[in-house]
Amino acid sequence: MAHAATAHADSGHVDEHHWTSTGLNSRKIAIWGFIGSECLFFASLISTYLVYKGKSLVGPLPHTESQCMLDGKMQTCEAIFEIPLVTFGTAVLLFSSFFVVLALYGAQKGDRKMLLTWLSATVLCGLFFVGMQVYEFYHFYHKGLGYSTNLFGSTFYTLTGFHGSHVTLGVIWLSTMLYLAVRGKLTPDKSLNLEMAALYWHFVDVVWIVIFPVVYLMR
């Protein structure tokens, strides 16, 4: 559909079959427009998190000990965040951005081995990140932080949950690309399909680049 304005051969200086006003691919403009729209989606989530930062009426709290309801009684609960694990997850997601850009390079150059290697690595990194988040949610829940326990729980789980669902969608999309690549259908002239998935993946990564310091590291 890159060239919806298809035309049969015709006189004139313009190649009507491939005519676009900007010379750019329409699907690539669309994915960028979608990313622009998503900026406002995550901005709403992040601003709500920040506006409600420090407004929780009960514990547990992200960085400090607090009184919270755990195992059916009020007690002193430890801080929720465990920075080493999430730092490791952050690094994995960052490297997956590096890997997918190598996979795209391979796809554009027709280097099948490079494409398959790095695309597989990207998908594995994505799966690891989702796994880390599932573990984190499970672990936080058992430390006393339910979804409706306090404002911190609600805003944290909603923000990171929506980010996680974006990562999951990205993993599904990239896995589809990996399937095509294995079948030999991701040839250099079709590399735009991977480029779109990669752009989406990088966007999910830059959102995490904002979330990690703003949510986890700002006390």
Add this chain to the structure above:
Amino acid sequence: MDAHAAAHGHEDHAHPTPGLYGKIAAVLFVLTALEVLAFEVGRRPDWPMHALIEPLVVPILLILSAAKFALVAMFYMHLKQDSKLFSNLFVWPLIIAAAIILALIVLHAYWIKASF
């Protein structure tokens, strides 16, 4: 914006090399490590330079995070050599998004005393 893009004609496919991508990955890794370092220094009174860093943690984190964001957008998302149109499609929504986040924080005016 699109006159500029049209002047460029088709997309520039002279992408950076894997070597450059690798260097960027290394820089991203270091910046992330610095973020965590700033966080740790800021929360541990017994660490060196704590008194100096502690009030600066938030600005340091914002600057480092903005730098990582820019590196990924410019090099991994290829905005640096792609058509300016794509940069516009990303940067203008980002400006509006940042302005809205800032405005909501100011409107709720809690920020200065936030503690957690």
Add this chain to the structure above:
Amino acid sequence: MATSVLEHKAPAIPHHYPKTGFWSWITTVDHKRIGILYGATAFIFFLIGGIEAVIMRLQLIGPNGKLVDPDTFNALFTMHGTTMIFLGVMPLSAFFFNFFIPLQIGARDVVFPRLNAFSYWVFLLGAIFINVSFLVGAPPDGGWFGYANLTSARMIPSTAAAPAPGLNIDFWVIGLQILGIASIAAALNFFVTIINLRAPGMTLLRMPMFVWMSFIVQILLLLAFPVITVALVFLMMDRNFGTSFFMPDGGGDPVMWQHLFWIFGHPEVYILILPAFGIASEVLPVFSRKPLFGYTAMVFSGVFIAFVGFGVWSHHMFATGMGPFADTFFSLATMVIAIPTGVKIFNWIGTLWGGSLRFTTAMLFAVGMVALFIVGGLSGVMHASPPADLQQTDTYFIVAHFHYVLFGGSIFGLAAGAYYWWPKIFGRLLDEKLGKAHFWLTFIGMNLTFFPMHYLGLHGMPRRVYTYPEGLGFEFLNQVETVGAFVIVLAFLLFIVNIIKTWMGPANAPADPWHGATLEWSIPSPPQEFNFPNLPRVGSSVPQWDAWRAAGGKLPEPVRVSGDDIHMPNPSYWPLMAAIGLTILMSSLMLIRQWDYWYAITLFGTAWLFFSVYRWAFEPTGH
């Protein structure tokens, strides 16, 4: 997902897709057919919204009205607003976007035709979904703005009759989510279409003004709808999972809902009015035989309105007490927006000035739109001032204001577009005599209905209240308003008569009945499936007038060509299937409080959606 992963595979149309009849409409990806579907659907919902308004006017015709009970009145004003905005004006605008953006920029279709069909089906299912609430006796009743104290389950006191919160607000929350997805998908499509499918030579500053205003609307849709989506998710969690996003008892803030809602809601106001501005900017030059006055100023004032439109949302919230700093900032920003709007009005008047005016029905509606919008715009500037707003807020003065901009502005603009473009869409000219009667009755009825509301509001009549006691001096003006509402009803009955009469008449409209300036008038009425046999070449913002000038007089009627060798995109079932899957997914969220295994339906809908999207992505597209 907008396109086939495997392009260039099967150019031939699979034989199981019909070309005519019922199934051809179900599977169509033709922007013109999808436009007509939008128009027909939206007109039906416009009439439903109108009936809701008439019932309210009958209830308010005298003091102590007994026609409806207070709960029904709440549902009526909620659904009147929701219907007119999301199911009336927005899709009527989408009708014109669909039909005329490709025609005016010289393209054969929108850039993603199947995504376009998907947008329509999601819109249709969402519109039906939100109105099903009437059938199950739980219509939304928290206002179209859904303020958290009216919609958060824990703030609604339980009664013996209703121990648990009903589904009323859930219909609204989920319905708006579905409609939002349709809007974002459509906006992305038109946005890329306008960027990338303009005919050779059509630079940005040669685009018709309707395309320019539509372009700005798509940007606003893309940036505003994500915010309401997030707000609605929070509200849904508050209602179903005991969170406290907007609940003070858990530390949350109901005003946060207002912020998020109006960050969306104010750009939404421009989403509703800018298409009408665009249509008026097409109609006025053609019937003045003059190019649009101040084209570039018009473009940049539109861009400026859109940009600053993101920084004025809190003027809807002066009554919440945000403090002098915020009040001053948002008051000033709001008043600044009056400047580009004023530029537009002067440009329209400048276009008329010295032109050889032809007062067709389309022209009457366009001029009426300018006049009535000035009234609504001026009252808008009045409540940009916080002290004035504190007197006017929640009174009928506000109702008067936004009906002057939305009825006098949007509906008049859309009506101008209907009379102007009807021959191009259906190949038949609407009757001008009936059309002029339609205009004058609408104009008179509109002013009779809404002008007295200014006085009632300033005299203290609150809005959204189901009745009023006698002796407050509200009786006479309310009677006038109800009479006015029936004049509007009569006017739209005439419009329906006009449509039927035209429908039964011969399809004999010429390609260019008005001596139009833009590309849609260069092709036969109605256009052939592929619109343009060859891509047109454009040298100015008035290409059709250039062609007249070059020909030294009237152009010959364009001939219909076979177009067998022009490949158009294949029809497809999968947009509809994906829309159904999405609707199942979203509908399951209605059952969270009702059924422990609600997520089984969520998973089912998700699986259906994914299956459809994959079939869609791997379907041969025909080129």
